[in-house]
Amino acid sequence: MxxxxxxxxxxxxxxxxxxxxxxxxxxxxxxxxxxxxxxxxxxxxxxxxxxxxxxxxxxxxxxxxxxxxELPPIADLIMKAIGKDTGSHQAVKELIGDISIEKLAEIAYIKWEELRSRNFKNALKQVVSACRSIGVTIGGKDPKQVLKEIDAGSYNNVISKYEELLRQEGRL
The missing domain is CATH 3.30.1550.10 (Ribosomal protein L11/L12, N-terminal domain)
Known part of the structure; x- marks a missing residue:
């Protein structure tokens, strides 16, 4: 063979x-x-x-x-999504943009195989975590706050939507 x-x-x-x-x-x-x-x-x-x-x-x-x-890194996709070329030089102090949770879920969907998560919720949390290191807020909120909201179930509708897409494609 x-x-x-x-x-x-x-x-x-x-x-x-x-x-x-x-x-x-x-x-x-x-x-x-x-x-x-x-x-x-x-x-x-x-x-x-x-x-x-x-x-x-x-x-x-x-x-x-x-x-x-061969997909671009998560940080590159986030920066392209907000129209920036480079991340913040002082991530927590200098914010360079804002992104929606829906767009981050799309990035997690794109990078699904590379993230190697057991479920989409954990994959989304990995992508959200990348926002903090490059100075990007999510819907005007600090990424740490959004991680807590994900754990609390605030974004289950978005997570379910992308889990269903992955199932339909045989990727989950």
Whole structure:
């Protein structure tokens, strides 16, 4: 069973062209690969990311493939979401922006596999924790306060929404 790993750079949600066409030499259906890459990277278009590397593992015997996008760090996604290039130099004293809990839940959804949490609530808490270190408030509140509110169940509707999405995609 021969496996081959190919790494290409694509525009999120708009894969195509020579980068993807080169995969035909391994006998995979290029249209299916393109469709899968676009499906897995489309959500990144909301963050103004121009290129993302995608690793495609191809089984040359069965012509099957597995796609793994290399996602930006959580802090980068948060900063892109608030329209900033860099985080605060004095995180607790200098605030650089504010973000909604819904947007943070979307980031946790994007980074789900990398966060390796047992449930979406814990994944969301990891993303919320990153806000404090870069000087970002959440709905005008300190991230520490939001963590307490998550534990108290204040955001269960948002958590349930993304858990359901992950279940539908077979990722949870």
């Amino acid at each position: 021969a496996k081959r790993v190919v790494k290409i750079a694509v525009a999120p949600g708009k894969a195509g062209g020579p980068a993807v066409q080169q995969l035909s030499q391994y006998g995979v259906d290029v249209n299916k690969v393109t469709e899968e890459i676009n499906k897995k990277t489309k959500i990144l278009t909301n963050y103004g990311i121009n290129n993302v590397f995608v690793e495609i593992e191809i089984d040359e015997d069965t012509k099957s493939f597995d796609i793994k996008p």
